[in-house]
Amino acid sequence: MPKIDVAIIGASGYTGLELIKILINHPHFTIRYIATSEGGVSASELHPSLAGVFEQDVQKADAKEVAKHATLAFLALPHKAAMGFAKELLDLHVKVVDLSADYRLELEAYEKHYCEHEDKEHLSEAVYGLPEIHKARIQNARLIANPGCYPTASILGILPFLPYLNKEAPIFIDAKSGVSGAGKKLTPTAHFVAINENMFAYNPLKHRHEPEIAEKLRQISTYAFEVNFIPHLLPLTRGMLVSSYLQTDETIDAKAVLRAYYADATFVRVRETPVEIKATAGTNFCDIFVTQKGKSLFVSSAIDNLLRGASSQAVVNANLMCGLDETAGIPMIAYVP
Secondary structure, eight states: OOOEEEEEESTTSHHHHHHHHHHTTOSSEEEEEEEESSOOEEHHHHOGGGTTTOOOEEEEOOHHHHHHHOSEEEEOOOTTHHHHHHHHHHHTTOEEEEOSSTTTSOHHHHHHHSOOOSOHHHHTTOEEOOHHHHHHHHHTOSEEEOOOHHHHHHHHHHGGGGGGBOTTSOEEEEEEEOGGGGOSSOOTTTSHHHHTTOOEEOSTTTOTHHHHHHHHHHHHHSSOOOEEEEEEEOSSSSOEEEEEEEEBSSOOOHHHHHHHHTTTOTTEEEOSSOOOSTTTTTSSOEEEEEEEETTEEEEEEEEOTTTTTTHHHHHHHHHHHTTOOTTTTOOOSOOOO
């Protein structure tokens, strides 16, 4: 089949680099346009690890130029910046996979936790890009809201048990991420001296991913569970471990429920022992483990925050949008040891 031309907007960050790494070896996509807010350099100047591998020129981002070169664009831009660019691209008939938060939430929740939305016209048509629940809709979409890393790991762990949960019991999510989740910009908490040999919670019970998790669980279950989300930063480059604490209405066989729910899921692996970050690093897999004590469940999920939590999941979504096999070009071998 003919190659499909794609663009990457916002190529300077970690997720932009991961997109390039996946797409340069993709069997059906060809990178025709990469851009940042400034442009004027080569890809290998932007990311020295690409020297001798990918030397394409980096452009100053321009929607009209994207439309001349590509039929699908990945937006690895911050929230607010992404929506304006997405609107232009959609009006130019370019499909969009947006890795920011701009199209993930319903309008009221987005404006409460982020900023005023500037593209209400397209917000309603955005499909939340979690293939395990929206594969059919993704295949027919032209705008994908790629889920956040914490919501991906959290939602996938909780989903199988939603029909059995005690509606009076709050959901508690204890989440831990590597420092790359904070992006390239240096902050006091991401400084080497602060994070080395250290671990701490940040924005407990008020992190912006909490409403994303709660909203998606409500949309799926039609019930507004109380969600309590506490993220932590780990002294690791990449990886994410999410532990969810759930209460069921009655005693169930939690392991059987989990296995049955994901029996046909390409990128979810049900584990018989507690999951670990290293086994998913460098892949698009989400590993999930569950154990129980009566009606109390402990669910543990592990993903690569930069891949399943961002870039590789974005490419899976693009594969589905373009009628390709969802596994095309997707990394499956972990970075071990």
